[in-house]
Amino acid sequence: MSRILITGVDGFTGRYLTILLSRHGHEVVGISHMPITSPIEGLSRSVICDLTNAKALTDTIADIRPDKVVHLAAIAFVSHGVAEDIYRTNIVGSRNLLDALDKAGNVDTILLASSANIYGNRVSGAITESVSPDPVNDYAVSKLSMEFVARLYRERLPIILARPFNYTGVGQSINFVIPKIVHHVRQKADEIELGNLDVSRDFSDVRDVVSAYASLLDAPSALGETFNICSGKAYSLREVIAMIQEISGRDFAVRVNPDFVRENEVKTLWGDRSKLDAVSGQRPIYDLRDTLIWMLNH
DSSP states (O other), rough: OOOOEEEESHHHHHHHHHHHHHHHTTTEEEEEOOOOSSSOEEEEEEEEOOOOHHHHHHHHHHHHOOOOOEEOOOOOTTSOOOHHHIIIIIHHHHHHHHHHHHHHOOEEEEEOOGGGGTTTTTTOOOBOSSSSOOSSSHHHHHHHHHHHHHHTTTTOOOOOEEOOOOOTTTOOOOSSSSHHHHHHTTOSSSSESOOSSEEOOOOOEEHHHHHHHHHHHHHHGGGEEEEEEESSSEEEEHHHHHHHHHHTTTTEEEEEEEEOOOOOOOEEEOOOOOOOHHHHHHHOOHHHHHHHHHHHHH
16 A cells, blocks of 8 residues: 655644555555654654755755655644744645655655635635635635645646645644534533624534545546535534534534634635545535534533
8 A cells, every 4th residue: 555644644634544544454654843742643753844845844855755646744724823833833834745745756746735715705605615715814715726826736746736625624723713612512502702703604524524534545536637526415513513503412602702813714615525526435424513513422
């Protein structure tokens, strides 16, 4: 089977992807920015490397010599406060990785995780991959810029671009809205402070997301293409809150804190997954209710 390198292997997504790929018989090697503090099932080897250090990264890739690569390492929190960090990690780090892979050679698939945030508020309905980007925050700009950097290598490297919409699951940081609400429920809090409640998102289960990534790695027709990674359904945050209250049996108050309302908030992100379905031959296993039950009962 393949030797697969995952950058950001110790992150939320990287851990689930490592488990899945190793269970499929692949050798999984990871790059992390910091020492890994808790074991990752199925990880055969890990290397600490800063992707913004081009020389160290080139040496690391030459040593690992992966067959396939999944690039997950990024600053992924939209409200991260330091724009310079976002751009350095998400653009320069990605370019350094592609350059190192180009020098190493013999890589047959590179999956780059971009983001559906690049679409911004372009359309109100289900978004296809052909919709023109309209980024409205630094995170989205950095991810779209990464996609343009990838174009510089498309004649030399076998690249797949994935644009994941929102997704969640057990182990995601409480910086993100659904884990935050679940955490408050588990703490039996009577009130929770949130930002804008009048937003809608297409939420996937992290287990379905990594399954989609794995299927694209094995699909020759995916090379050179861009795919939405989504459920194909959108829920308002108010609907999510009501569902969590119903499942948990807890009725808590929700207060909007103006400090949590983003200036450039994307109102609706709802994806069309037709292209992904056609190439992967898969449909999501879990709906949002399944995911919430998993998170609340874990």
